[in-house]
Amino acid sequence: MAQGAALMAMVLAGVAVLGWVLDIAVLTRLLPRQAATMSPDTAVAVLSLGLSLIVLIRRPRTRMVWIARFGAILAAGIGALSLVSKFTGVDLGLDHLKLGSPSGTGVMAPATASAVLLGGFAAFWASIPRLPAWTSQILGLAVLALGLLRLYGFAYDVSSLEPLDTALSLPTAMALALSGLALFLRSPDEGAAGLVMNAxxxxxxxxxxxxxxxxxxxxxxxxxxxxxxxxxxxxxxxxxxxxxxxxxxxxxxxxxxxxxxxxxxxxxxxxxxxxxxxxxxxxxxxxxxxxxxxxxxGEPPSLPRLPSARRYLPSAQEAGVGGDWFDVIPLDESRTGVVIGDVMGRGLEAAAVMGQLRAAAHALAMTDVAPHRLMTALDTFVGDLADQLVTCCYLLIDQDAQRVTVCSAGHLPVIVVSPEGAPRLLRAPVTVPLGVGSGSYEQISEPVPAGSTLALYTDGLIERPGTDIYTQIDVLADTLGTVLKGVEADPALLERAANQLVATLLPDTIAHDDDVTLLLLRLPEARPAPHGKVPASRSVKW
Missing domain, CATH: 1.10.287 (Helix Hairpins)
Structure with a gap:
């Protein structure tokens, strides 16, 4: 609409220029009975303003912007010089511009000069992207109002509006009204025009x-x-x-x-x-x-011989249901099985699979099966489920022997913090998640001194878009080592450490999109064996 209005204004001005060049008076008046004509300088100014608006409406590149600015400056300059000539009485020659052999004097009215000046300013401001759209739209409305005033005078057969100093010709009034409309609608989605043109x-x-x-x-x-x-x-x-x-x-x-x-x-x-x-x-x-x-x-038991801190944070997305779980299984007075896992995916289906796996892992661990055999059995179990992958890690903690046996199925590494506060990763053989069907899982046994702390966790605690997962594991280990370094054993210590880890790795617990599981275990000093007794040998059962 804005481009059409600017083009019509240029057509009216072009017809007037043609009338002056060919000395056809009716082309400069639009109607034979009209005495007022569109003067040559007015026609040139309107043409320049229309060209500037058409270029601006098409959202030009830098080179074309300068063409639009030149047209705006030319139109504003003609209007300003005409006003100076009118109010100072100095003849600058603009009012006597000839484009051939015209009949008539061709004098620009002060109202026309004012409208052209405002229109030039508005077009120039519209070419500056930093300026808000309403700056040019207000001036465009002023140009439109001056054109409408003369059109209303013509409609009511008012021969002259001289008391208001608005003696505009009909083609000039129409061209100005169209130019003002084009200025107002140049940016239909911004400023005042946006209020009118939005859907x-x-x-x-x-x-x-x-x-x-x-x-x-x-x-x-x-x-x-x-x-x-x-x-x-x-x-x-x-x-x-x-x-x-x-x-x-x-x-x-x-x-x-x-x-x-x-x-x-x-x-x-x-x-x-x-x-x-x-x-x-x-x-x-x-x-x-x-x-x-x-x-x-379920609620894994809290063992006095194995102090722990547990954190589970449901996902803030969807229904908040995920496939994370952990379990603590007491095997005898000094040995404890610990399992942690994560069913890939979210929702009730993941939670249902998690429930089945937890029950299966708990039952297998209670038979005192070796960690690698437990993992192989779980792999077979998950393989019978449709399209399921699960990461899982099983630890067998022997507090008397001060050793930990670990078997992992694609799960994140366990972090061990020594009594002195030095963190390290418990390196388990790298294997695939449960459900792939490899059927081959290895276990490794490492000494872990009394007073050490074990950290087990799921990927929801450390995975973030745009971050490296191993960098996040290092942050987790360093934070845990800093909190535990040089601190004596304290039942509340693990709780403070868990809070610090969550605050560091999950600054916005409300917006995280995955469920989070964190389990911290402290290995206290080993209890001496009763006098004269030798610890019973432990055989692997299957």
Whole structure:
């Protein structure tokens, strides 16, 4: 629309230039009865302004922007020089510009000069991206208003608007109105134009109100003038009727706007209620799913001989249900089995698989099976499930022997912090997750002195978009070593360490998109064997 308005303004100015060149007076007046003409300098200014607007509307590159700015400066310069000539009485020659052998003097009216000056400024400001759109739109509305004033005068057969110093010709008034419209609509998504042109309720209501105002006001004025000319009422009564008509029209517009606004409010309130109901339903489903997961995970026992700190944080996304689990299985007075795993995926299906795996792992561990055989059995179990992959790690802690046997199925490495606070990774053989069907898992046994701390965790604690997972493991190990370094054994120490790890690696616990499991275990000093007794040998059962 803006480009079409600018093009039509250029056509009117071009026709006037052609009229001056060919000495065809009707082309400069548009209508034979009109005495006022579009002067040559006005035609050149409007052409320059129209060219500038067409270039700007097409969102030009740097080189074309300078063409738009040149047209804007030329139009503003012609308008400014015409005003200087008018108010100082100095003849600058612009009012006598000849494009051939014209008939007539071709003088630019002060109102035209003002409109061209404002239009040039508006086009130049529109070419500067840093300036807000409303700066040029306000000036565009001023240019549009000057053009409409003369068009209304022509519609009401007012021969001259000289008291207002707006003696514009009809083609000049039309060209200025079109240029002002193009300036206002150049950026239809920004500023005041965005309020009218947007596709929402505000835009529809704004276009309807503006259309009614632009149509109803001239019609009311024409009706009042026609009645007065016909002798139906006096001039004062015509004015009163005109005011009354405007009041009625704008009252109707206001009531219609209020009706639309009321409907929007009702729709908005209904949408808010729906959103609230959805949130309540989602929260209810989340609580049910979380309760189900907790029942499937169970509550691993807390062993006095093996102090621990546990953290489980459900995912903040979807229903908050995932496949993380851990378990602590006492085997005898000094040996403990610890398992941690993560079913890939989220949702109730992952939680259901987790529940089955936890039960299977717990039952196998209670048979005192070797870690690598336990992992092989779980791999067979997961292989019978459709499209499931699980990472898992099983530790067999022997506190009397001060050794830890570990077997991992693609799980993250266990971190060991010595009594002095030095962290290291418990290197288990690298193997594939459960469900791949390799059937080959290896275990490794390492000495772990009393007073050491073991850290087991799932990927939700350390995986972040754009970060290296091994860097995050180093951060976890360093943080744990710093917290435990030089600190005597304390039941509350592990809890403080767990809080510090979560705060460091999960600064925003509300927005994390995966469930998180963290288990810290402290190996206390070994208890001496009773006098005269030798610890029983432990055979691997299968």
């Amino acid at each position: 929402g309720t505000t835009g529809v209501l704004g276009r309807w109100m503006l259309s009614t105002t632009l149509v109803a006001s001239p019609l009311l004025g024409w009706a009042a003038q026609a009645g007065e000319d016909a002798g139906l009422f006096t001039e004062h009564l015509a004015t009163a009727l005109l005011v009354w008509g405007h009041v009625c029209v704008f009252t109707v517009i206001s009531l219609a706007a209020l009706t639309v606004g009321s409907r929007v409010e009702v729709a908005h309130a209904a949408a808010q209620r729906q959103v609230q109901q959805n949130e309540e339903r989602y929260e209810q489903q989340r609580r049910i799913a979380y309760t189900l997961q907790q029942s499937l995970m």
